[in-house]
Amino acid sequence: xxxxxxxxxxxxxxxxxxxxxxxxxxxxxxxxxxxxxxxxxxxxxxxxxxxxxxxxxxxxxxxxxxxxxxxxxxxxxxxxxxxxxxxxxxxxxxxxxxxxxxxxxxxxxxxxxxxxxxxxxxxxxxxxxxxxxxxxxxxxxxxxxxxxxxxxxxxxxxxxxxxxxxxxxxxxxxxxxxxxxxxxxxxxxxxxxxxxxxxxxxxxxxxxxxxxxxxxxxxxxxxxxxxxxxxxxxxxxxxxxxxxxxxxxxxxxxxxxxxxxxxxxxxxxxxxxxxxxxxxxxxxxxxxxxxxxxxxxxxxxxxxxxxxxxxxxxxxxxxxxxxxxxxxxxxxxxxxxxxxxxxxxxxxxxxxxxxxxxxxxxxxxxxxxxxxxxxxxxxxxxxxxxxxxxxxxxxxxxxxxxxxxxxxxxxxxxxxxxxxxxxxxxxxxxxxxxxxxxxxxxxxxxxxxxxxxxxxxxx
Amino acid sequence: xxxxxxxxxxxxxxxxxxxxxxxxxxxxxxxxxxxxxxxxxxxxxxxxxxxxxxxxxxxxxxxxxxxxxxxxxxxxxxxxxxxxxxxxxxxxxxxx
Numbered sequence: 352x353x354x355x356x357x358x359x360x361x362x363x364x365x366x367x368x369x370x371x372x373x374x375x376x377x378x379x380x381x382x383x384x385x386x387x388x389x390x391x392x393x394x395x396x397x398x399x400x401x402x403x404x405x406x407x408x409x410x411x412x413x414x415x416x417x418x419x420x421x422x423x424x425x426x427x428x429x430x431x432x433x434x435x436x437x438x439x440x441x442x443x444x445x446x447x448x449x450x451x452x453x454x455x456x457x458x459x460x461x462x463x464x465x466x467x468x469x470x471x472x473x474x475x476x477x478x479x480x481x482x483x484x485x486x487x488x489x490x491x492x493x494x495x496x497x498x499x500x501x502x503x504x505x506x507x508x509x510x511x512x513x514x515x516x517x518x519x520x521x522x523x524x525x526x527x528x529x530x531x532x533x534x535x536x537x538x539x540x541x542x543x544x545x546x547x548x549x550x551x552x553x554x555x556x557x558x559x560x561x562x563x564x565x566x567x568x569x570x571x572x573x574x575x576x577x578x579x580x581x582x583x584x585x586x587x588x589x590x591x592x593x594x595x596x597x598x599x600x601x602x603x604x605x606x607x608x609x610x611x612x613x614x615x616x617x618x619x620x621x622x623x624x625x626x627x628x629x630x631x632x633x634x635x636x637x638x639x640x641x642x643x644x645x646x647x648x649x650x651x652x653x654x655x656x657x658x659x660x661x662x663x664x665x666x667x668x669x670x671x672x673x674x675x676x677x678x679x680x681x682x683x684x685x686x687x688x689x690x691x692x693x694x695x696x697x698x699x700x701x702x703x704x705x706x707x708x709x710x711x712x713x714x715x716x717x718x719x720x721x722x723x724x725x726x727x728x729x730x731x732x733x734x735x736x737x738x739x740x741x742x743x744x745x746x747x748x749x750x751x752x753x754x755x756x757x758x759x760x761x762x763x764x765x766x767x768x769x770x771x772x773x774x775x776x777x778x779x780x781x782x783x784x785x786x787x788x789x790x791x792x793x794x795x796x797x798x799x800x801x802x803x804x805x806x807x808x809x810x
Numbered sequence: 811x812x813x814x815x816x817x818x819x820x821x822x823x824x825x826x827x828x829x830x831x832x833x834x835x836x837x838x839x840x841x842x843x844x845x846x847x848x849x850x851x852x853x854x855x856x857x858x859x860x861x862x863x864x865x866x867x868x869x870x871x872x873x874x875x876x877x878x879x880x881x882x883x884x885x886x887x888x889x890x891x892x893x894x895x896x897x898x899x900x901x902x903x904x905x906x
Binding site: 390394395397398486487488489510512513516517540545548549552553555556557560561564565567568569572573580773775 | 832833838841842843848889890897905
């Protein structure tokens with residue numbers, strides 16, 4: 352039995368899978384926060400090229416991956432499917448554990464799977480330059496890499512405190528030719544206003560986002576090359592691009608004559624989970640017996656304890672209203688060391704599939720996730736991103752459950768990224784500075800009260 | 811205390827910021843939104859010290875409500891209004 356199952360480049364999928372075509376209950380349109388009416392493509396046209404907006408609303412089941420995109424994806428794709436046999440031996444449970452290694456991309460995570468096509472579609476739309484924001488630099492580095500591959504200019508507004516504290520991903524961006532500046536900057540009206548009040552302002556993601564959007568919208572008036580904005584999570588077209596993960600896995604399983612009983616991924620905004628799971632959700636819709644588990648922190652239970660409703664996706668009620676799982680605007684998640692899992696709203700596609708009973712949400716405790724990450728590192732060798740550790744905790748849970756039930760199981764987990772630039776969280780775990788905290792029921796009820804009066808999606 | 815920018819004994823305490831993805835000091839969380847603390851400051855720090863009590867003393871009731879009882883920040887950008895805001899800059903000729 353091989354440890355790694357490879358696909359040749361000519362075996363890499365030629366189409367992305369759009370689950371919107373197979374949803375038992377079709378997605379409902381996002382609503383404008385002001386009018387509560389469905390928003391149209393023109394509302395988003397100042398920041399996204401129309402070809403990506405078309406993908407965002409497409410109902411086509413299969414969407415061709417352009418040859419130019421395939422050529423760039425070949426740099427690290429197809430990604431290997433690993434058999435985690437050393438973990439299997441350690442656990443001594445009746446399970447076969449496979450994982451898709453998405454940490455081997457140039458930027459170290461699944462993010463380039465959508466950065467590459469997003470930049471490509473911008474390019475063929477005539478866009479010359481893309482602006483975005485970043486904190487520690489995961490998305491900024493992925494987008495910088497993609498822009499470099501297609502010869503577009505990348506402008507990354509990096510939160511000043513991150514810019515000063517986290518040089519490595521900033522240097523990755525520079526190496527790929529991007530311009531990365533600290534935010535707030537003097538280059539936008541939003542940044543100048545902040546700096547006028549506080550010249551030493553350390554910045555925030557909110558400020559950086561404002562600067563990136565302003566950069567894109569005002570580019571023509573400012574005489575800059577045609578510019579758009581790019582987002583690396585939550586939106587439908589991001590999920591679409593990530594499905595190459597699961598589509599590859601299907602082919603790799605076929606090569607060894609196997610098929611998973613359980614598919615597991617961590618879910619924050621939902622993109623890495625959706626990318627691995629959606630092709631298997633399609634099989635489940637067609638009648639296949641398969642368990643699909645989306646894992647989240649127990650202290651931020653968006654999927655496991657949240658309410659499916661229309662909610663604003665942001666802090667100041669400005670993002671288009673999307674039907675999603677939410678704890679409401681007033682919910683303040685409890686502390687947990689996994690940045691990617693802290694959104695209070697899940698991707699609408701994932702939320703709807705949970706409501707349809709096709710995806711099972713699960714919450715795991717913080718200490719259990721790091722224990723799983725350490726076990727993984729000491730068996731399989733790879734050091735996982737803190738977000739990825741949530742999925743690994745669920746893998747170990749399922750392995751032990753199989754042993755208790757005396758059943759043989761085959762598990763697929765999406766190993767969404769390495770943690771090599773993020774070891775401070777492990778340090779905190781080793782020093783005993785982390786703790787478990789599960790959100791008390793009363794807090795959730797209070798948060799959900801904030802949503803009373805909002806329109807509810809049809810189920 | 812009525813000044814959110816008044817320094818506290820916890821200024822240099824470090825914690826991993828779930829929004830930014832790296833360590834930050836409490837001094838940053840306390841003023842993340844200039845005159846207001848980060849919306850997640852209580853959630854992130856409550857096990858280390860009485861951060862809620864500190865902010866109830868440091869902020870007016872109105873500031874406290876604005877800081878912690880409004881929608882939490884997320885990476886999902888406030889696109890539509892930010893677009894409209896930027897469009898107005900162009901229309902009003904306020905670009906430098």
